[in-house]
Amino acid sequence: MSDRLVYLNGKFVAERDANVSIFDSALMFGDMAFEMTRTFNHQPFKLREHLERLYNSLRLLEIDCGISIDEMEQLTLDVLARNTPTEPEDVDWQIMHDVSRGPLSVYGSVFPEGIQPTVVINCWPMITHTGGFAEKYETGVDLMIPAQQTIPAHIVDLKAKVRSRMHYRLAEFQGNRSGNRWPIMLDTDGFLAEGPGWNIFLVKDGILYTPEGRNVLLGVSRATVIELAMNLGIEVREVNLGRYEALMADEMFTTSTPYCMVHVRSFEGQDVGDGTAGPIFTQIINAWKESVGVDFVAQAQTYAERLPQWNQQQ
Numbered sequence: 001m002s003d004r005l006v007y008l009n010g011k012f013v014a015e016r017d018a019n020v021s022i023f024d025s026a027l028m029f030g031d032m033a034f035e036m037t038r039t040f041n042h043q044p045f046k047l048r049e050h051l052e053r054l055y056n057s058l059r060l061l062e063i064d065c066g067i068s069i070d071e072m073e074q075l076t077l078d079v080l081a082r083n084t085p086t087e088p089e090d091v092d093w094q095i096m097h098d099v100s101r102g103p104l105s106v107y108g109s110v111f112p113e114g115i116q117p118t119v120v121i122n123c124w125p126m127i128t129h130t131g132g133f134a135e136k137y138e139t140g141v142d143l144m145i146p147a148q149q150t151i152p153a154h155i156v157d158l159k160a161k162v163r164s165r166m167h168y169r170l171a172e173f174q175g176n177r178s179g180n181r182w183p184i185m186l187d188t189d190g191f192l193a194e195g196p197g198w199n200i201f202l203v204k205d206g207i208l209y210t211p212e213g214r215n216v217l218l219g220v221s222r223a224t225v226i227e228l229a230m231n232l233g234i235e236v237r238e239v240n241l242g243r244y245e246a247l248m249a250d251e252m253f254t255t256s257t258p259y260c261m262v263h264v265r266s267f268e269g270q271d272v273g274d275g276t277a278g279p280i281f282t283q284i285i286n287a288w289k290e291s292v293g294v295d296f297v298a299q300a301q302t303y304a305e306r307l308p309q310w311n312q313q314q
Contacts, residue, residue, distance in 0.1 A: 030164030131303030
C-alpha cells in the first residue's frame with residue numbers, strides 16, 4: 001500500500017483518502033484548472049512557469065483559490081519532500097495541481113462549514129509514465145489527422161489548461177481506431193494545431209517550425225524546445241502549418257511534460273524522413289538531457305524494466 005501523501009484543502013492526507021465531493025464544479029462542469037510538472041533528479045522542472053500558467057488559467061476561469069502563487073510554490077515543494085522518501089532515490093516524480101471553484105452553491109446545505117475552492121497537489125512516481133512510454137523513444141510515434149478538430153480560441157482559449165477536454169478524448173478514440181496512431185488535430189482554418197496534451201514541431205531544410213500560438217496550449221515543453229533550439233543556433237519559426245507542410249517535412253516530433261520529446265515515425269501513413277530520429281531532433285534532445293543533468297531516455301528504459309515489479313508492490 002502506498003505511503004504517498006496529498007495536499008487537499010489545507011491538509012496532508014493519505015493518497016487513498018484524498019476525495020473530492022460529487023458536487024464539485026470540476027465533476028459537474030469540468031470547471032477546473034490544472035498543471036502537470038515533472039522532476040529531474042527530484043528538482044521540479046520549470047515549476048514557476050507551470051504555476052504562472054495555472055494562475056493565468058484560474059484568472060480566465062474566475063477562480064480565486066485563496067492561495068498566492070508563492071504559497072502554492074512552497075506547498076508544492078513540501079508535498080514533493082514528503083513523498084520522495086517513499087521511492088528509491090533514482091525515481092523522479094510527476095507533480096499535479098488541480099484547482100476548482102469547489103462544490104456548486106446549490107448544494108451548499110451539504111457543507112455547513114461553507115463552500116471553498118478545491119485545491120489538490122499530489123505526486124506520482126514517473127516510473128509509470130515514462131516506463132510505459134520507453135519503447136516509443138526508439139520506435140517513434142505514428143500521427144494521423146482525426147475528424148475531431150480543436151476548439152477555437154474565440155470559444156474557449158486553449159492557452160488555459162483546464163479539465164474540460166472532451167475534444168482531446170474524442171481525438172484519442174479516433175486515433176485508437178486508426179491503428180493506435182496519435183491524433184494531431186486541425187484548427188477550424190485547417191491548420192495543424194496540437195495533439196491531446198502535446199505540441200508538434202516540423203523540420204524542413206534545417207529550420208524548425210511549430211504552429212503559431214493562437215489555437216494551441218502554449219506548452220512549457222514547447223517553450224523549452226524553442227529556447228534550446230535558439231541556443232543551438234537553429235532557426236525557429238511559429239507559423240501556420242498544414243497537411244502539405246507535414247508531408248514535406250524532413251523531421252517531425254512532439255513535446256510534452258512527461259516524456260519531453262519523441263520523434264514522429266510516420267504522418268498519415270507516410271514515413272517522415274527515413275522514419276528515425278533526425279539530426280535536429282537529436283541535437284535538441286541531447287541539449288535537454290544535458291541541461292537537466294538526466295538522460296531521461298535511459299531513465300525511462302530502466303523504469304520499463306522495473307515497472308512490472310513496481311506495479312505488484314502497489
